[in-house]
Amino acid sequence: MKILGIETSCDETAAAVVELLPRTDGGADVRVHANVVSSQVALHEQYGGVVPALAAREHAANIGPVVERALAEAGHPHIDRIAVTRGPGLAPALLVGLTFARALSWKLEIPVVGVDHMDGHIHSNWLSEHFPAADIRFPALNLIVSGGHTDLVLMRDHGSYEIVGETLDDAIGEAFDKVARLLGLSYPGGPKISALARSGDPMRYQLPRPMLKSDTFNFSYSGLKTAVLYLIRDITNNARPLTDQEKADIAASFQEAAIDVVVQKAIRAATHHGIGTLLLSGGVSANALLRERLAAACQANGMICILPELRYTTDNAAMIAVAGYYSSPTPEQPAMDANLRLGQNTTA
Ligand SMILES: Nc1ncnc2c1ncn2[C@@H]1O[C@H](COP(=O)(O)OP(=O)(O)OP(=O)(O)O)[C@@H](O)[C@H]1O
Ligand SMILES: [Mg+2]
Incomplete structure (x- = not known):
């Protein structure tokens, strides 16, 4: 299964294409075909922290090109599912990724699943080349x-x-x-x-x-x-x-x-x-x-x-794609929850 991951919860606009190959033990081997992260650090640095409205504006400007680049780097594969961060994070920032993901899912006629950002961080451990996912x-x-x-x-x-x-x-x-x-x-x-x-x-x-x-x-x-x-x-x-x-x-x-x-x-x-x-x-x-x-x-x-490997420690969309593999799409579209608490991602 090839998953397009999208992440915009804070100050990185990120998209990744990750392939998960199911194993007989219920897990999956993971291959990252593209992992694009556009950081806004330089913008927020001058304010001493992340400014939500500015973050949202940057996400809105960058999300299209970032997703396009990830798809191009992966060789424009058929995508089976979109996984997008629905919370926790900055509400205006989250909305940009979610809205984009929902529109793309409608256009491509593929399911979209809402992912808990922290579930994503946990799954950065399944992206290690040194410690195969099968061994966790x-x-x-x-x-x-x-x-x-x-x-x-x-x-x-x-x-x-x-x-x-x-x-x-x-x-x-x-x-x-x-x-x-x-x-x-x-x-x-x-x-x-x-x-x-x-x-x-x-x-x-x-x-x-x-x-x-x-x-x-x-x-x-x-x-x-x-x-x-x-x-x-x-x-x-x-x-x-x-x-x-x-x-x-x-x-x-x-x-x-x-x-x-x-x-x-x-x-x-x-x-x-x-x-x-x-x-x-x-x-x-x-x-x-x-x-x-x-x-x-x-x-x-x-x-x-x-x-986790260093490149997957800070916010990225590859970890969101892996977490999205282990979540089931629901008939309802995922909704934003800026205060989502780990283990309560039930309406995704
Ligand atoms: N080498 C490092 N040593 C200590 N802290 C670090 C290092 N590299 C990054 N950080 C810290 O990691 C944090 C950013 O991590 P991350 O992007 O996961 O947080 P976030 O997405 O803003 O928060 P959350 O994931 O809880 O929503 C910052 O506080 C940053 O200072
Ligand atoms: Mg984070």
Whole structure:
């Protein structure tokens, strides 16, 4: 089955053509024929974050050419199904992709299925060339770390999810972005913090590990961000700028604290639920230290660790196409739900 994936939930206009070849075990082998991502980062950078109305305007301008390019790169194949993100995300941005997908499905007379963006991130793990999809065993625990989410999701099968832990306030990616702003780095801050941290000392400043000792598998990242704010104030006394070395040491110390919590909690949750396979997904899964630490912790605890390939960590439509393969089209057209919660994609 060839699926056209479409993604416009935030600031990337993306389209992909993915072929799924069903296996006898109910799964499918995956081939990506095209994966086109048009990023709006340069536009939103000047505002320090994503501006929804501008994002929608850009999506509207780019969606046609991006889909056309994906179809051309794939050699204009017959498409069996369209998979489109219906939420969660920015409402005006989501509407552009959904409207386009619904119109195209009508024109081509093929079904369109609405996909949960987070279900897409989870399925970025099925796009790995190093770890064949056939080898991923259920139950698995997904650690989703992105701009809007920090979730621990118990996955019993494709589409069968239980959120066993989540953030009570800011998401980890949001914390990276906010701390970056405190250090004078531009949006999106995650990659810049991680680059700066390479020349920093992660032990120089002791930062809190919020919720690490709590009995739940929930997270909280707004306190860590505030701790960095107070740390900067204490260092500079609001009287001088930070030195480059101080900035690097703060970035490294923050990164260490942020990653420490998710890795320890993920292992603890997997142990508690008797799960031997851990999947990582979401934009922050591009972070090299997180990948290294999670892999090492899994190895030390006899668990299998699956990491998405870097090109599928941030928003893309290939992951949406794979998630769309495992969702069934319904007679109704998919509707937008900006606050869609994982496991509740029932009206898609
Ligand atoms: N190397 C990195 N280290 C840390 N954070 C990173 C890195 N690369 C990207 N990020 C962070 O990932 C986030 C973007 O991820 P993603 O695109 O999945 O989020 P989103 O789509 O905005 O949110 P969501 O998927 O929850 O709706 C940003 O917060 C960005 O700073
Ligand atoms: Mg995302």
